[in-house]
Amino acid sequence: MSANSRLTLAAHALAWIGLYQRQGHEVATSEQIATSANTNPVVIRRLLGELRRAGLVESRRGVGAGWSLARELESMTLLDVYEAVEPGPLFAMHRTTPDQGCVVGYGIQPAMQGIYEGIEETLRHELARVTLENVLRDVLAAPR
């Protein structure tokens, strides 16, 4: 599976903004977050843009601009973040339509479709159990 770091990076950004705000700052810049994540500010802006569309963060422009949380970390779950940054399904069907004249080729897609739906529902449920507050607590609990 082409492993995807978008969820990790989004959680990183949210935890960073949340911690920064608790330290008394109003907004965080993509530059600061990019430094922490060791990547490019544009990558952060793109990702935070998706989170903004999902209502998780807000952005201000002009002087003293930057990003702030739209909700408390306690009320954000990894499922919210996952849905904001991961569009497609977990498992894909065939690239090309199987032979519809073959019994297996005809029935395989509806069969796997149904199975995958149940599995993804369970995945969503698991993701919904973890709040960004949990994430930040785990981050701060890392032993030095």
Next chain:
Amino acid sequence: MSANSRLTLAAHALAWIGLYQRQGHEVATSEQIATSANTNPVVIRRLLGELRRAGLVESRRGVGAGWSLARELESMTLLDVYEAVEPGPLFAMHRTTPDQGCVVGYGIQPAMQGIYEGIEETLRHELARVTLENVLRDVLAAPR
């Protein structure tokens, strides 16, 4: 997520071989399976090679060669197939190591690591609940 059709294709191939054997045939060829899946025989051989390494199928060479199941479909689960064809973890960490001098950059990877492990364990449990026999039954149950 770069959606991955390997699990779907592997399930297709196993269901095809299983059904073919129940119809009284000894072995199935990669050519036949490729026709059903509407792809290239080499793609099928590569994938079945991974399933062979996992002990799910066997192959014979020479005249009258082909593939056969190494176990009954009832004793194979989607987890067996998943582990055979999907090497990496479901969610990836950052591409580049985050800033270890930053509290969040330092703690984010162990934090997400622990969270992801729990989620993947649940995913494995779900995959283990579905046997290839279930898959074949669903395939044959597709309405014409």
Next chain:
DNA sequence: TCCCGTTGCAACCTTTGCTGTTACGACTGC
């Protein structure tokens, strides 16, 4: 009114992984 720092966004390149394709050697029953 101008300046400055930041977001918003488009365009492009590079890398990576999967898939498709061709080619050919290895094997085995006849």
Next chain:
DNA sequence: GCAGTCGTAACAGCAAAGGTTGCAACGGGA
């Protein structure tokens, strides 16, 4: 020896993600 199939390497094509550059838009302050 022949024919049919696997086993595998090599390469091209394609798509997605990430990285990079460039620049317009915004808005508070001087």
